[in-house]
Amino acid sequence: MHLIEETDSSVAGPGPAAPPAVQRRSRFQRMVRSVRRNKVPYIFLLPTVIGMLLLQAAPILQGLYLGFLRSRKDRLLDYLSAPWAGFENYAQILFNPDSPIRSGLWDAVRNTALYTVAVTIGTLAVGTAAALMVNREFRFRAAARTLMLFPWIVPTYVVGLLWGFLWQREAGLVNIVLVDWLHLFAEKPTWLIGPNTLWAIIIPTIWRQWPFSMLMLLAGLQGISKDVYEAAEIDGANAWQAFRRITWPLLKPVWAILILHGLIFNVYSFNIVIMMFGNGAGFPGKHGDLLMTALFRNSFQMWDFGTGAAMSSLLMLAMMTLVFIWYRIFRDQLTGK
Amino acid sequence: MRPKHRNLAGRLLTAATWILILLHVAPIAWMVYCGLKDNQEILAGKVLPGRRQNDVIFLKEMSDGFLAGTADGGITLFSKSGLRKERHLELGTFATSFLLDTGNAGSPAAEPVLWALSSNRGLQRVDAKSLSLQRTYGIEAIAGAYGSAWKTLWVNEVAGSSLSQSGGRLFLSFQFKDYPGVTEFDKATGSFSPLPGYSAKASGAVRLLTHLPGTAGTDSLAMLTGQGIFLRSLGTGNAGRDLRAGRIPSVPERLCALDARRLLLSMDSRACIYDLGSDSVVRWLDRPAGSGIITSFARSAGRIWLGDSRGVTALLDITGEAAAKASTADGLIAAGAAATVNDSIAATGAMAAKQDAAASADRIFLPEFPAPDQGNRDVTSLRVTSILPLAEGGALLGGPNGTLSLLNMEGKSVASALAPSPSLYIHWRNYVDLWRNIDFGLYLKNSFIVCLGVMVVAMVLASMGGYALARYEFPGKNLFGYSVLATQMVPGIMLLLPLYLMFINFSRATGLIVKGTYGGLILTYAAYFVPFSIWILRGFFATLPKELEEAALVDGCGPIQAFFRIIIPSALPGIIATGVYVFLSAWDELMFAWVLTDERTYTIPVGIRLFVGNFQNRYDLMMAAATVSTIPVMVLFFVMQKHIVSGLTAGAVKE
Numbered sequence: 001m002h003l004i005e006e007t008d009s010s011v012a013g014p015g016p017a018a019p020p021a022v023q024r025r026s027r028f029q030r031m032v033r034s035v036r037r038n039k040v041p042y043i044f045l046l047p048t049v050i051g052m053l054l055l056q057a058a059p060i061l062q063g064l065y066l067g068f069l070r071s072r073k074d075r076l077l078d079y080l081s082a083p084w085a086g087f088e089n090y091a092q093i094l095f096n097p098d099s100p101i102r103s104g105l106w107d108a109v110r111n112t113a114l115y116t117v118a119v120t121i122g123t124l125a126v127g128t129a130a131a132l133m134v135n136r137e138f139r140f141r142a143a144a145r146t147l148m149l150f151p152w153i154v155p156t157y158v159v160g161l162l163w164g165f166l167w168q169r170e171a172g173l174v175n176i177v178l179v180d181w182l183h184l185f186a187e188k189p190t191w192l193i194g195p196n197t198l199w200a201i202i203i204p205t206i207w208r209q210w211p212f213s214m215l216m217l218l219a220g221l222q223g224i225s226k227d228v229y230e231a232a233e234i235d236g237a238n239a240w241q242a243f244r245r246i247t248w249p250l251l252k253p254v255w256a257i258l259i260l261h262g263l264i265f266n267v268y269s270f271n272i273v274i275m276m277f278g279n280g281a282g283f284p285g286k287h288g289d290l291l292m293t294a295l296f297r298n299s300f301q302m303w304d305f306g307t308g309a310a311m312s313s314l315l316m317l318a319m320m321t322l323v324f325i326w327y328r329i330f331r332d333q334l335t336g337k
Numbered sequence: 338m339r340p341k342h343r344n345l346a347g348r349l350l351t352a353a354t355w356i357l358i359l360l361h362v363a364p365i366a367w368m369v370y371c372g373l374k375d376n377q378e379i380l381a382g383k384v385l386p387g388r389r390q391n392d393v394i395f396l397k398e399m400s401d402g403f404l405a406g407t408a409d410g411g412i413t414l415f416s417k418s419g420l421r422k423e424r425h426l427e428l429g430t431f432a433t434s435f436l437l438d439t440g441n442a443g444s445p446a447a448e449p450v451l452w453a454l455s456s457n458r459g460l461q462r463v464d465a466k467s468l469s470l471q472r473t474y475g476i477e478a479i480a481g482a483y484g485s486a487w488k489t490l491w492v493n494e495v496a497g498s499s500l501s502q503s504g505g506r507l508f509l510s511f512q513f514k515d516y517p518g519v520t521e522f523d524k525a526t527g528s529f530s531p532l533p534g535y536s537a538k539a540s541g542a543v544r545l546l547t548h549l550p551g552t553a554g555t556d557s558l559a560m561l562t563g564q565g566i567f568l569r570s571l572g573t574g575n576a577g578r579d580l581r582a583g584r585i586p587s588v589p590e591r592l593c594a595l596d597a598r599r600l601l602l603s604m605d606s607r608a609c610i611y612d613l614g615s616d617s618v619v620r621w622l623d624r625p626a627g628s629g630i631i632t633s634f635a636r637s638a639g640r641i642w643l644g645d646s647r648g649v650t651a652l653l654d655i656t657g658e659a660a661a662k663a664s665t666a667d668g669l670i671a672a673g674a675a676a677t678v679n680d681s682i683a684a685t686g687a688m689a690a691k692q693d694a695a696a697s698a699d700r701i702f703l704p705e706f707p708a709p710d711q712g713n714r715d716v717t718s719l720r721v722t723s724i725l726p727l728a729e730g731g732a733l734l735g736g737p738n739g740t741l742s743l744l745n746m747e748g749k750s751v752a753s754a755l756a757p758s759p760s761l762y763i764h765w766r767n768y769v770d771l772w773r774n775i776d777f778g779l780y781l782k783n784s785f786i787v788c789l790g791v792m793v794v795a796m797v798l799a800s801m802g803g804y805a806l807a808r809y810e811f812p813g814k815n816l817f818g819y820s821v822l823a824t825q826m827v828p829g830i831m832l833l834l835p836l837y838l839m840f841i842n843f844s845r846a847t848g849l850i851v852k853g854t855y856g857g858l859i860l861t862y863a864a865y866f867v868p869f870s871i872w873i874l875r876g877f878f879a880t881l882p883k884e885l886e887e888a889a890l891v892d893g894c895g896p897i898q899a900f901f902r903i904i905i906p907s908a909l910p911g912i913i914a915t916g917v918y919v920f921l922s923a924w925d926e927l928m929f930a931w932v933l934t935d936e937r938t939y940t941i942p943v944g945i946r947l948f949v950g951n952f953q954n955r956y957d958l959m960m961a962a963a964t965v966s967t968i969p970v971m972v973l974f975f976v977m978q979k980h981i982v983s984g985l986t987a988g989a990v991k992e
Binding site for chain 2: 034038040041042043044045047048049051052054055056057058059060062063066076077079130133134136138139144146147148149150151153154155156157158161162163165166168170171173176180207215219264268270271274275292295296299300305308309312313315316319320323
């Protein structure tokens with residue numbers, strides 16, 4: 001079997017028109033023949049496809065379906081035979097201002113939006129700066145890069161645990177440094193209660209994520225040949241012009257990837273918040289609650305699966321819209337036009 | 338280009354880089370450091386490590402010197418004149434208490450033995466002459482007395498321990514919420530057994546054990562707890578009396594037996610003598626105004642010694658056995674008050690001239706403890722933590738941080754000394770507690786099993802899938818590619834809920850348990866990580882030259898054989914790098930593990946989450962747990978760093 005031959009045969013177009021009675025059969029035959037011809041890739045993908053159908057597609061479809069059911073806490077296991085509710089769950093979330101679910105949900109939506117934007121921007125800013133810093137030649141450069149990667153390897157639940165401790169009012173290192181050592185505030189600020197909460201989750205997330213951005217951007221920067229810069233210098237370009245004309249265009253596709261990564265990773269952020277605010281049963285407060293923590297509470301503490309599934313469906317829809325917008329914006333960079 | 342970097346801007350930029358790195362790594366360093374710290378220091382906001390809290394809590398006069406014991410398990414023998422250090426033994430223990438065993442009154446032991454009880458080492462036997470450790474009975478041996486009713490204690494949570502003895506029996510207890518009561522130790526057989534008739538659950542954790550003397554069979558043991566004083570007869574029957582608050586003026590902090598009937602109690606800044614026969618306070622002990630909280634007391638023939646944050650007041654014990662029997666309580670209180678209020682302070686001066694007068698009056702000793710050295714600076718407050726009255730009228734006083742002061746009978750300091758102390762307060766207790774009490778070893782094992790399982794399953798499936806996508810064109814290829822991308826956009830919580838119910842329903846229908854097993858979690862994770870891994874590995878396979886498998890096919894291999902024999906080995910670096918990335922991601926997963934595991938299969942994040950809920954303020958333990966869960970992935974990452982970095986960046990930059 002030759003690979004090229006196989007490729008050719010598999011993309012062959014539909015055969016010549018056949019009489020209707022035979023067409024049915026021949027289409028089936030063609031399918032069988034196609035499977036036979038592409039035996040190898042199908043066999044290779046079969047376990048993955050079965051696994052994805054069982055453990056991804058089936059639950060996702062059930063989740064979408066659950067959003068239209070009025071779930072009953074007392075009969076959880078018969079969840080699929082719960083009474084049909086139509087768009088009741090969606091209406092509760094979107095249009096009923098008195099719904100108890102909704103008040104907390106909008107806080108979570110607002111926090112998640114702010115959190116995602118702030119973290120993505122912060123991560124890119126620090127990551128780019130650090131990548132430019134490390135892309136120079138200086139002593140112990142390799143050690144510097146390795147040290148920068150440290151927080152990225154710390155598991156996110158440890159990040160939540162660690163920063164929950166660092167933000168403590170009396171015992172936390174942040175207040176010890178800011179107030180006891182640097183005297184920046186008259187009294188120790190409270191970080192984990194009130195409006196500061198959002199910062200208390202944004203900063204650790206940036207702290208954990210920027211090394212990844214740095215790594216990606218550094219790889220992008222190192223792909224640029226030194227000769228290009230030297231040529232630009234000879235042509236009289238200053239450092240800013242060199243950055244603007246050479247570095248920036250090459251970094252744009254990496255930025256695009258990082259923005260997508262930041263979008264998905266941060267909208268679905270869970271571990272950091274849940275670990276930072278106690279045992280998970282604790283409520284981060286209306287300034288620190290994110291969509292994932294709100295959803296988790298709704299589903300696994302209040303066992304309200306109907307609205308939980310409806311919220312998840314809406315969230316998935318929103319995410320797909322955002323990814324679509326992202327694709328429209330960065331299409332040119334990604335396809336290299 | 339090169340000289341340019343030697344200029345000022347370049348240097349500033351380099352400096353800025355290192356400052357950034359320093360700030361960036363500081364939280365991790367702090368995490369590791371706090372995992373080795375004491376929680377009290379963390380809560381107090383202390384950054385630098387201090388000395389251990391090694392108050393001198395034990396003083397005894399030996400034939401060849403003074404024996405001093407500190408709370409951190411330091412035992413030092415000082416010479417009688419000048420307090421020179423003669424011998425020293427460091428037990429390295431916590432919440433230690435000591436007891437000097439010179440044998441029974443009838444038959445003095447040939448060799449005096451010092452018993453030390455601590456929360457980390459258990460009961461230890463030390464030769465009091467040579468100061469050498471003879472035998473250790475660990476916490477496990479003590480726990481053996483309780484079978485399954487009680488297993489172990491938290492080294493860090495034990496506030497104190499106490500030891501007492503009666504004849505050949507030793508009694509011990511820990512001030513710890515879960516300790517069941519009082520444990521008896523038979524010196525002859527070396528076995529532990531619970532003391533019947535006392536339960537800490539009903540009466541409180543024991544702060545102090547005191548032996549009340551009596552004729553054989555009538556002696557008893559007094560337990561001081563947060564609820565009162567509990568007396569248990571050591572004879573047959575274990576009859577007892579409970580003196581809860583109400584019977585006694587308030588719950589005392591300290592207790593010692595003056596004789597068979599009278600107890601000396603101290604509460605806050607007051608002390609009294611309590612008579613067990615008449616069941617009432619027979620005398621309040623008054624000290625000069627301004628004397629603070631009583632921090633220690635002792636008794637000698639005819640005197641009661643009360644130590645506080647200023648010094649020691651030695652009061653005449655005017656309620657002897659005969660006096661107590663003769664009079665009513667009210668009369669005695671009046672008499673006691675009259676005798677003590679007057680000229681108790683004036684007695685300090687001109688003592689030498691009026692020795693006889695001094696002998697019949699209350700006296701005050703003001704010790705001169707040596708100045709705390711650098712490491713001790715944070716604990717400067719003077720307080721007398723132990724008192725040893727001497728036969729000739731003076732006293733040896735112990736203070737904080739191993740300080741000692743010897744005073745003569747006139748109350749003048751004649752010598753002072755500092756007991757040696759271990760230098761740094763960094764310890765592994767938190768790790769001991771993690772393994773002993775939270776079952777962290779099990780969580781670690783579970784995490785390793787699950788993550789390795791996911792890694793293997795995902796790599797087998799993903800290299801097959803990635804290869805199929807990279808090398809073949811087939812109908813449905815685009816559909817598959819898009820669904821792989823789409824799965825990354827689905828919130829995990831959406832499939833978690835149906836998955837959870839599917840697992841339970843599946844087990845009901847087939848009898849095969851899935852939820853709470855390694856297999857269930859591994860499959861769930863694999864379904865999540867395989868699509869992503871296929872995407873990365875597709876890139877690796879695409880970079881391999883096609884000639885590789887063409888040559889294999891020419892040699893007569895089938896395509897599947899060619900894949901396993903030729904392709905896998907050449908793509909191995911990429912597969913390993915992706916596998917490590919999957920391992921790291923699975924290690925980091927909390928939400929699915931939370932719902933899909935049970936107590937036998939809890940992974941580290943679930944275990945940590947549970948114990949954070951139970952130990953809200955134990956930052957030392959939390960940081961130790963955080964360190965333990967970070968180290969494996971750190972090591973793995975730095976071993977594989979080159980591969981992972983090149984693998985991830987290659988995929989990203991190419992796209």
